[in-house]
Amino acid sequence: MKKIIKNGTIVTATDTYQAELLIEDGKIAQIGTNLSAIGAEIVDAKGCLVFPGGIDPHTHLDMPFGGTITKDDFESGTIAAAFGGTTSIIDFCLTNKGEPLKDAIQTWHGKSKDKAVIDYGFHLMIGEINDKVLNELPQVINEEGITSFKVFMAYKNVLQADDETLFRTLVTAKEHGGLVMVHAENGDVIDYLTKKALEEGKTEPIYHALTRPQELEGEATGRAARLTGLANSQLYVVHVSCSDAVEQIAEARSKGFNVWGETCPQYLVLDQSYLEKPNFEGAKYVWSPPLREKWNQEVLWNALKNGTLQTFGSDQCSFDFKGQKELGRNDFTKIPNGGPIIEDRLTILFSEGVKKGRISLNQFVDLTSTRVAKLFGLFPKKGTIAIGSDADLVIFDPNVERVISAETHHMAVDYNAFEGMKVTGEPVSVLVRGDYVIRDKQFVGKPGSGQYLKREKYSLNTLLNQNETLSI
Numbered sequence: 463m464k465k466i467i468k469n470g471t472i473v474t475a476t477d478t479y480q481a482e483l484l485i486e487d488g489k490i491a492q493i494g495t496n497l498s499a500i501g502a503e504i505v506d507a508k509g510c511l512v513f514p515g516g517i518d519p520h521t522h523l524d525m526p527f528g529g530t531i532t533k534d535d536f537e538s539g540t541i542a543a544a545f546g547g548t549t550s551i552i553d554f555c556l557t558n559k560g561e562p563l564k565d566a567i568q569t570w571h572g573k574s575k576d577k578a579v580i581d582y583g584f585h586l587m588i589g590e591i592n593d594k595v596l597n598e599l600p601q602v603i604n605e606e607g608i609t610s611f612k613v614f615m616a617y618k619n620v621l622q623a624d625d626e627t628l629f630r631t632l633v634t635a636k637e638h639g640g641l642v643m644v645h646a647e648n649g650d651v652i653d654y655l656t657k658k659a660l661e662e663g664k665t666e667p668i669y670h671a672l673t674r675p676q677e678l679e680g681e682a683t684g685r686a687a688r689l690t691g692l693a694n695s696q697l698y699v700v701h702v703s704c705s706d707a708v709e710q711i712a713e714a715r716s717k718g719f720n721v722w723g724e725t726c727p728q729y730l731v732l733d734q735s736y737l738e739k740p741n742f743e744g745a746k747y748v749w750s751p752p753l754r755e756k757w758n759q760e761v762l763w764n765a766l767k768n769g770t771l772q773t774f775g776s777d778q779c780s781f782d783f784k785g786q787k788e789l790g791r792n793d794f795t796k797i798p799n800g801g802p803i804i805e806d807r808l809t810i811l812f813s814e815g816v817k818k819g820r821i822s823l824n825q826f827v828d829l830t831s832t833r834v835a836k837l838f839g840l841f842p843k844k845g846t847i848a849i850g851s852d853a854d855l856v857i858f859d860p861n862v863e864r865v866i867s868a869e870t871h872h873m874a875v876d877y878n879a880f881e882g883m884k885v886t887g888e889p890v891s892v893l894v895r896g897d898y899v900i901r902d903k904q905f906v907g908k909p910g911s912g913q914y915l916k917r918e919k920y921s922l923n924t925l926l927n928q929n930e931t932l933s934i
């Protein structure tokens with residue numbers, strides 16, 4: 463069925479203009495005015511913005527972590543994502559040492575296949591490097607279309623990899639066209655500080671933050687960036703939370719290193735004091751890296767504005783307060799790390815960023831969609847509004863005011879980290895490949911309709927914006 467979207471304001475990473483969009487066979491077929499409407503369903507976007515569907519580069523759905531499993535799976539998680547204006551996600555596929563990579567990937571296909579309502583791809587965790595892993599990686603890239611690899615520098619004795627693994631992953635990624643992602647915190651020192659805190663009887667949630675100081679994020683970010691320079695490779699730093707890490711990314715980029723960075727909603731609007739909420743409520747705000755002292759927020763906003771950070775992910779990793787976060791009542795190290803964010807990612811950046819004049823509307827689209835597509839091999843199929851691109855579109859009311867709440871959200875968890883926050887802007891309708899998933903704020907999609915995304919290799923030429931160099 464053809465559709466014509468009329469009366470909306472089209473917004474891409476570079477332009478804002480009035481036009482109509484003709485959608486045919488799931489793709490954008492024409493952009494113009496007075497398009498022929500014969501046989502087409504008319505979609506009235508009056509008063510709304512029309513932008514490319516959000517691409518969330520950082521989700522953990524149905525993932526075993528912290529002694530439990532994330533509450534949102536590929537069905538509830540992608541439905542919530544769609545309500546929030548996200549039309550594709552890239553989820554982290556965990557691997558186990560000694561296990562063939564293809565087995566881990568099959569497990570993730572099993573979790574997602576009949577459940578996802580939006581399109582999805584996978585990043586692959588690299589926990590060890592040996593001949594078996596090295597032999598499998600080209601196949602993972604070329605056949606599975608998985609072109610990004612995650613190395614954890616923290617979570618000692620669980621997910622953490624050593625520097626040799628990181629360096630050899632960087633070298634291999636360079637050779638085969640992959641992008642290496644790091645969780646950058648110094649896991650060894652954190653392990654020492656957490657043990658010491660527990661020995662001293664410090665068990666409350668606030669000690670999660672106090673045992674992971676921001677110097678340790680800065681140190682790991684700088685180390686990963688230097689190893690990237692040495693390997694002449696490419697690096698993407700996930701969930702940047704503080705000035706120490708921003709400084710390291712800026713320095714690496716000023717040297718011309720291929721280093722990119724992401725931040726997330728929680729680091730822009732919440733801060734360390736939330737971990738001190740009474741009655742163990744602080745556990746709701748346990749992320750790694752932890753929420754930081756408030757002054758870091760301005761540094762992050764500036765980094766988004768000036769291009770030191772290029773993407774905005776959710777780090778969706780949801781756990782119920784009851785029964786899951788509560789696992790750490792007597793020991794903060796047992797609180798599962800992470801929170802429910804997938805649904806509110808776009809609205810928070812729009813409301814706090816665009817509406818408050820911190821970033822432009824076009825930067826908003828770049829951060830939430832276009833640059834993600836370029837970095838992770840999805841552009842121009844995804845991440846823009848152009849003839850031939852998938853018709854992944856958000857019709858967004860930029861003026862509606864609402865209050866974020868667990869009472870009304872669509873994630874499967876019993877709290878919302880942004881409870882009570884007043885925001886402006888909300889998706890009205892969301893289309894994936896031309897089909898409604900959300901129509902007039904109602905879910906009309908179908909579990910299993912999301913398609914697996916095989917992604918292209920990393921390409922610096924694709925992802926630099928016009929007139930942009932790595933040095934800033």
Ligand code: URP
Binds near residue numbers: 748749751777799
């Ligand atoms: O606390 C977090 N960030 N949980 C999700 C796992 C990770 O480190 O990204």
Ligand code: ZN
Binds near residue numbers: 645700701750751
């Ligand atoms: Zn992480």
Ligand code: ZN
Binds near residue numbers: 521777778779
């Ligand atoms: Zn994460």
